[in-house]
Amino acid sequence: MKNKLLTLVSSASLLALSSGMVNAGTLDDITKSGELRACFDAGYMPFEMKAKNGNYIGFDLDLGKLMAKEMGVKYVPVNTAWDGIIPALLTGKCDIIMAGMTINAQRNMRVNFADPYIVVGQSILLNPKLEGKVSSYKDLNSADYTVVSKLGTSGEQSVKKLLSKAKYFAFETETDAALEVANGKADAMIYDMPFISIYAAQEKDKVSSIIEPFTYEPLGWAVKQGDPDFLNFLNNFLRQSRGDGSYDRIYDKWFKSDTWLSQIK
Structure with missing residues (x-):
């Protein structure tokens, strides 16, 4: 009985370890590629938009650029149709969804969300x-x-x-x-x-x-399930950026000023 129990425990531990190793490598992948690929759907003012010069701009884009800078990698915007944005994440077309996505139960069954970075309705x-x-x-x-x-x-x-x-x-x-x-x-x-x-x-x-x-709708960044290291990074990045004022500077630029409108009109 003891041997059987030990075997079951060992098997379960190995399965959990191997599963974690498979699913928790996004940060390593980002480091190796030198890129943070962020999915969004351009057109959601002021979160993500396409400027007259063809560049993508917005609140989420600036937060993504700041995140990539802190990681020491390049920020790569991945414009994606909304109805395909979660499949794009799950199939590896991007590392994270930064797209003003509302946290809800149905989505949470498919992806994991970091702590809310803004609340709207x-x-x-x-x-x-x-x-x-x-x-x-x-x-x-x-x-x-x-x-x-x-x-x-x-x-x-x-x-x-x-x-x-x-x-x-x-x-x-x-x-x-x-x-x-x-x-x-x-x-x-x-x-x-x-x-x-x-x-x-x-x-x-x-x-x-x-x-x-x-x-009441909290918005959050979405990542693949089974990646606690990436979630830990995102939550700590959010705390740090709010604590050092960089989040507020980006927020004020897009929500307390309308100067950016000239870039899209």
């Missing part, structure tokens, strides 16, 4: 004709209204969960969805507060908004 981009008539997301939960969002996002999940009575249409990009409201083809768009706030300010003659978020 869903806001409402509104057709101006509904000002005074719609004051809450609850008012939109009616077959009388057409609501839009971006495919595969927490905005879409919020519509399906909280606005099930409304007519809903999904779009490949947040800009296309917002244009439906701006052009009067949709009554409202449900999407992350930063995007709604910036878009409403840019198109104030065409849209209205209800900026106060009606959901």
Whole structure:
């Protein structure tokens, strides 16, 4: 019995060790390649965007560059369609997802998340004709209204969960969805507060908004499951960057200033 028990314990230990060795090598891979490859989906203001000169810019891009600098490697942006961004990570096309991704249970079953690096929520981009008539997301939960969002996002999940009575249409990009409201083809768009706030300010003659978020949504960087060393690095990087002020400088650049708008318009 003792021999059998020892054999089982030894086998389990070897299996756990071998599994850890297979799954926990991202930091080693980054060091060997000299590159930090970060997946994102350009178009989510101010997190990731394509500038007029063709370069990618944004809050997530600057955080990724800072992270790569601290690692001593090159930052490599990997622009990826949103519906394929988790598969891209899992198949090794990038090392990390830095894309304003909301932490939720369904995604967490496929990837691991570092501690939240920012908290946002869903806001409402509104057709101006509904000002005074719609004051809450609850008012939109009616077959009388057409609501839009971006495919595969927490905005879409919020519509399906909280606005099930409304007519809903999904779009490949947040800009296309917002244009439906701006052009009067949709009554409202449900999407992350930063995007709604910036878009409403840019198109104030065409849209209205209800900026106060009606959901709580922490955003996190996603990595492959079974990689505790990488998660440990990310959480400590976040603490350090917040502690030394570098995070705040990047945050203020993208969320407390609009000078960057000239780069995309």
